[in-house]
Amino acid sequence: MVDPATDPLVEVLLHLFVGFGLGALIGLEREQSESGGTFAGSRTFPLFALYGGIVGSFFPTGLSIALGVLAVPLTVAYAGKIWYERDIGLTTLMAALLTVLLGAIAMQSDTGAVIAIVAGGAITVLLSVKDPIHEFADRIDEAERLASVKFILVVLVVLPALPDRSLDVLYGLNPRFVWLMVVFVTGLGFVAYVLGQFLEPEQSIALTGIIGGFVSSTATTVTMAEKTEQNETLYHVCAFAVVTASIVMFPRALVEIAVVNPNLLSRAVLPLGTMTVVGAVAAGALYWRTTSDETVEPGELQNPFRLRPALLFGVIFAVVLLVSEYAHEWVGTSGVYATAFLSGLADVDAMTITLSKLAAEGTVSTQVATTGIVIAAIANTLVKAALAWTLGTYRLGRLVSIVLGIVVVSGLVLLVVGV
Structure with missing residues (x-):
């Protein structure tokens, strides 16, 4: 009988859940601060993390290509954000790209999952202290x-x-x-x-x-x-x-x-x-x-x-x-x-x-x-x-x-x- 703690499928799902959770955390922060606007929010960021996690787990050699493919819709969405909201800030765009990478890193190993958690927490804190940093x-x-x-x-x-x-x-x-x-x-x-x-x-x-x-x-x-x-x-x-x-x-x-x-x-x-x-x-x-x-x-x-x-x-x-x-x-x-x-x-x-x-x-x-x-x-x-x-x-x-x-x-x- 397979031990659930060592089942490869369970391990993959746990790591995928870590990436998804980090994406949801960052997405909630972006939506609550209203910094994401129409560009991305509490639903989009978990999808970014899942995208990175799936590619990083099953197509690791194609991660750079996957990022390039994602860059096209991100560029279009970012251009639309500038056009409609007159906001040229790059913070949310960079957070989106980093969320994809966090999803991919979380799938690599237990160490990668820990690094992703630490980095994701740091990113969330940095995003949430915008006003104090500017002050x-x-x-x-x-x-x-x-x-x-x-x-x-x-x-x-x-x-x-x-x-x-x-x-x-x-x-x-x-x-x-x-x-x-x-x-x-x-x-x-x-x-x-x-x-x-x-x-x-x-x-x-x-x-x-x-x-x-x-x-x-x-x-x-x-x-x-x-x-x-x-x-x-x-x-x-x-x-x-x-x-x-x-x-x-x-x-x-x-x-x-x-x-x-x-x-x-x-x-x-x-x-x-x-x-x-x-x-x-x-x-x-x-x-x-x-x-x-x-x-x-x-x-x-x-x-x-x-x-x-x-x-x-x-x-x-x-x-x-x-x-x-x-x-x-x-x-x-x-x-x-x-x-x-x-x-x-x-x-x-x-x-x-x-x-x-x-x-x-x-x-x-x-x-x-x-x-x-x-x-x-x-x-x-x-x-x-x-x-x-x-x-x-x-x-x-x-x-x-x-x-x-x-x-x-x-x-x-x-x-x-x-x-």
Whole structure:
């Protein structure tokens, strides 16, 4: 007796249903948004997916011909749409072609079905956020637009051109790896920046700290400190934003470790995770003490896609990488820890990625790498407390120091017990 789970016919029908479902999802979005108009809607898009699925399953070599055949009626329908509706947008037409391809991809294999589901979901989300995307584009001024374009061009041009090997002239540095980490860290900040534009963090003190922490926790601390100088009664909400921005650094470091050296993650997750939880509980207590009318704008978040800060981070990262490696070779573990503390005063990302890479190469042990990362995080946390004292009011400095002090102590305890 044939097992239904392994029956080829059942498998084909399931994959065909996946494609049909994706077509229906995209079609519903097009019809509800009224973007498809008379061109295509909730019935036509599932048919596009079935067309691609049937051709992809039974006539895979003729898929390109099938797309060409479909292009004829699509062109006629699109021309009619322009004539009757005076709308020359290509979004719905491209969605139709992609839906055909999704149907074909879903039929290839289980992996193809998963890829089709992910791509179909992304297409649906992209189609449904038309207004927010246009609003976001309108908010970007000319200077930010040029900065982003220059950065992206440099990434696309420079990254492939850099050699992917250690160079003696650079004291053993791999230039492509250094630049790839610059792009990665900047990309994390840019994701938070985009979220900040969509979610308007100035209307939520929680988002002020979280998004500010991913973009620049130091800048958020300085901004909040200056706010308390202007209005001392805001010290509770400003302290919450500073603490939140500071503890975001710990999960951000875990993300960087997971990307650079996943094997180190299991060891680093306990100290950094504990510091995150302790900080989050303390921040929650601050939030509870904050009255509902205590709202504050965090200040303008700058687009992280700027060439000069990216190059500066690249230089810092390269120097930290070299100093850490040679410090371990010449002085031993104590040299790594000293470098971690000094580097952490300015930037945690560089030290986190550096020690993750050195641990992956076997240059330092996982224990030394984890301890060094925690030391860098503690040093940077102390800097935030110092900035709150120096630039803010006495109440802000005291409150931030108490809360971040508890976080630092939790990290130190874990280091002392040898975690």
